[in-house]
Amino acid sequence: MVFASTSFVFLFLPLFLLAYAVVGRRWRNLTILAFSWLFYAWWRLDFLPLIVSIALWSWATGRRLETAQGGKRRRVLIVAIAWPLLALLWFKYANLLAGSLIWLGAPLSGWQAVVLPIGLSFFVFGAISYSVDIYRGTVAAEPSFINYATYQSMFGHLVAGPVVRYKWVAQRLQWRAFDRGEFAAGTERFMLGFAQKILLADTLAPLVDSGYRLSAPSAADSALTVLAYTLQLYFDFAAYSSMAIGLGLMVGLKFPENFNTPYLSLSLSDFWRRWHISLSSWLRDYLYIPLGGNRQGLVRGCINLLITMALGGLWHGASWTFMVWGLWHGLGLTVERLWRTRGAPALPFWCAHALTLLFVMLGWLLFRAQSWNEVALMLGALTGGNGWGLSPAFSAALHANQMICLLLGLVLVYLPLYRAPLPRMSQRVLRLARWLTLPVWLLALWVLQGRTVVPFLYFQF
Known part of the structure; x- marks a missing residue:
């Protein structure tokens, strides 16, 4: 369910x-x-x-x-x-x-897949x-x-x-004890998460699927697909976490926050402090630190980091592409650590943010791909091997509501950077957002009636 x-x-x-x-x-x-x-x-x-x-x-x-x-x-x-x-x-x-x-030639052709x-x-x-x-x-x-x-x-x-x-x-x-305020807050969190899932993540899902089904995607096709998946994954899992936190509050149980504006990160280590916080902190406390952490020198610390991220990648899915995704982030974190230890100058805000987000998005390409052929196809497309503009097939799959969701998703990602000039204006914006919760939730319910239920992406993990 x-x-x-x-x-x-x-x-x-x-x-x-x-x-x-x-x-x-x-x-x-x-x-x-x-x-x-x-x-x-x-x-x-x-x-x-x-x-x-x-x-x-x-x-x-x-x-x-x-x-x-x-x-x-x-x-x-x-x-x-x-x-x-x-x-x-x-x-x-x-x-x-x-x-x-089996790929190596072992006689296991009669293997029955384990559910x-x-x-x-x-x-x-x-x-x-x-x-x-x-x-x-x-x-x-x-x-x-x-x-x-x-x-x-x-x-x-x-x-x-x-x-x-x-x-x-x-x-x-x-x-x-039953707390009316917690129950109300939990209900609101659940409704907002529900709306994120239906209106944003599930609307972008067909676009992502269409992009990965293309036999010869162009650079624009591949880039837009990766962007759509970047937003779909975030709003899908953030929605689930928000709904889980809301359900907990309804019965007086407080679950931890799992996201803190991860796509605004200025470094990979900053990203992992903000993305799937409960998992990244678990990997740190129950895997990285028991392996020795950074207590045994820089080289051993980097090796422990690579092992932790590789196993963290495999935790996400039983596929070598997930392990390589984990190693991709492990290598990035290692380079970042070496950069800091050598006293290199800090990058400007815009440059640090752009490089971090680009690195994360390329990683999501690995994360989403079902095979190495898909990885090679999408990476090759990004270099313009099949042309640069939108292909007719992808243009036909791109609908107006999906473009709206892409733009709205980007606005919501960067909205936390906005600071109202006056405290009173901030309070008004907050009250307006709370008043919109019920209408947005009702809209999501209405949209859901015309769709099949889409499972959460993290159900597979």
Whole structure:
């Protein structure tokens, strides 16, 4: 089930909120858990035991980890993360390994593709961070399985993040009171995210698909396709994160912000502090720092950075193109670090921003491509190998509403740079934006009636 669907908005969510409001305070976490498992089973009932088993395993081993002493603690930690990690490796990477072996000539022609459960990557990262945090002593093990499973399985972030850590919600899992202001703020966040998804991301999706289907795209075709995907990906995932945060606030759970104007970044390190913040901070705290971080010198720090980004790329998808995308960013971050350590002068604002955004957009070309042939085709097109102007095929696929969305998307990306000259004017702009929330949401609902539901892009990860 997709948040941006009539079945969720008019059936699942109202039933959940009604049940949550009716039950007593002590049953509210159980209500969230029951509806979360129903939400997941709506997609595939046969995969529900998998996420239940991971939650049960992490909770039970977490309790054991808290009481373990000495060297036994490390062994318990290994056991705690073993099942979630093995599940991720099998369901997500078995097909990649089998395909690579078949390409090398291994006799695996009868291989049956393994289905990837949606949201498994986010679910496993949450389980691993919980176990590691108990091992580090930064959180206490959760005594109640219901509370822990509610944290792990809450449908708001279950299938596409953010990557929520237990310590961020631990206190409110124990006790929380209904707050009318939080509920209103959560409803507003959900509605705005819904509108972003339908009106911007989903409107641009057909244009991106058309660009990647061209057999001989021109430079303009390829550039406009990459720009459209740059905006589609941002508004699609930012919309999901906003809706997840809103759903959490409706029931008194605060999830972390996941984006902070990433396309205004002046460097790659700045970009990764702003883009998918919950994931980038997870990779830093649970992969880069345990590898040694930058504590062992510049060279080792750069190697750790490359390993972290390569594995971060593979986390996004079971394809070598994703790993190369991760290495692309790892190399960029390494060059940036070397640039700083040599005391090179800072670039002007406009130059730093343009270079960062260009680097990120070229990376998105790798991120979106389904094969190396697509990568080569799109990169070749950018050099003008098939001409420079818009091709007739792409022009026919480009509609007026998509051009409007491209321009509107660019305005929204750069709007945070605007500063109202007077505080009173800023307040008026803010009030106007809040008054527009309901009409824009209703417009999105109306537009949705004429479309098929488009899954969130991060569902595949």
